[in-house]
Amino acid sequence: MKVAIPLFGTWVSPRFGYSPEVWILNVEDGEVISQKTVPMVGLSLPFWCNQLSHLGIDAVICGGIDRVCHYKLESLGISVIPEVAGEAIEVLDLFLAGKLEPGFRNCRRKGRGFKGRRGRYFEPQWTTDEKK
């Protein structure tokens, strides 16, 4: 499956549709087969969704996401894991291990060590079921 993580430096982009690039990973049996970054700078939100669809993405791991974009991605057959915050590589590890859930936020602070490997979870205020 193809997974996309919008990036803000080494972080998961805090807001979908506003990051300069997206990290695309080809994942099979919990392992990364191939990866690349695709520039997305300056694209509007509808174009983001269409571009991800053209790239054949199956799942998007992202930070905050506009509701309309969320619906749009799902209507294009792309599943969304929203409200995720943290270092992209750590988030990816959790995803590969099947432990990543919407609302995951890791609490690592610079110079203070890692406060709990599992991080904190902020429950999203709405779920896919509610939307439907």
Place this chain on the structure above:
Amino acid sequence: MKTGRSTSFFNIILDSIADGVFTINNQEEITSFNRAAEEITGFSRDEAIGQYCFNIFRANICQTECALRQTIKTGKPIINKHVNILDREGKEVPVSISTSLLRNEKGKVIGAVETFRDLSVVEELKKEISRQYSLEDIIGKNYQIQSIFHILPDIAESDSTVLIQGPSGSGKELFARAIHNLSHRKDDPYIKVNCGALPDTLLESELFGYMKGAFTDAKRDKPGRFALAERGTIFLDEIGDMSQALQIKLLRFLQEKEYEPLGGIITVKANVRTITATNKNLSDLVKNGSFREDLFYRLNVVNIELPPLSKRREDIPLLIENFIGKFNLKKGKNIIGVSDTVMEFLMTYDFPGNVRELENIIEYAFVLCKDMIIKIKHLPRELTHDFQDREVTKRFTLAHPLKNAEADLIQKTLKKHQGNRIETAKELKINRSTLWRKIKKYDLQ
């Protein structure tokens, strides 16, 4: 104990403020988050404190032009910058932000503070007002445009012939289209003919059509534009360029509402509303004899005079906003506005090509702009070249006429020698280091 009490007072004060306030340390981690910030963002204080500000605030500028980062970097506060944030429910909230540095008692920078005000209600009101400033595809709050907006529905309903006068690019065609769309003919055809684009003979056959055998190669009947516009509206652009011979035929059509196709013997009745436009002064053309007076009075039943863009500068920001929205949709970009310098440039530019030129400038900027804000470097160089020179002159004109003259002379000499400072210093008969100091002092390029 004293510190604890003052922190508590500090929190009470912050919580009593209606604007959202949060502070960050030098690592961009949130250190305080007031009650209004909780309400606007949807995140609780507990959730926010300790998080990186970009993960909570989630403004559209966080990843490109973060205001707090800029303030920490430059030391300069940012006041009332309009952005939008994504709240916890995934809803966009327009806010106005202001930032400032935080220093400890020794003056060392320990972070920054950001205050933000929810503009949802203001934006709704703005949308409501902008609806009043637009009619069909036309935008304007200028009093002349507004007075046309007021009478346009009545003009549209009247079915009278309309003459629209205005300089090239001022939107004559948009008004013609709006009149058609507001009239009872809106479901019938709207046909546009540019009278200046076709030679006289061709224009005649184009307007009135021709019958089989009217001329060589006329192998079948061809309906003219008047026939195609039956029950609808015909818009004759550049009417001032029409020949005298054709003017007579048009006059007859306007008087009798009938015409004969080229080579035809049967008179055809037509039910067509005529709207004409020109960028020339038809009264002057009548005076010098190149336009028929009787036709002028036939066309000039209702006259709409459009002002040039340089006479309705108050509309420029509205038009810019509209074009940015239009090109964002068309080109799939996410540009949110223009920089203050660009706005200043556009507000002072003469726009010989009027609204069309402004649209072209914004379209050009869309090609070059890879950020979210259009900057002066994204505009066509041939336009901004003079502006940058003017900027230098303007800085000194009012307050320091002598300095202005000196800066102006140095700038011109530098330009003459393509920026070569040695040659410039030689010509000005000053030392190179003196020239360097003056360039720094006047901030010349």
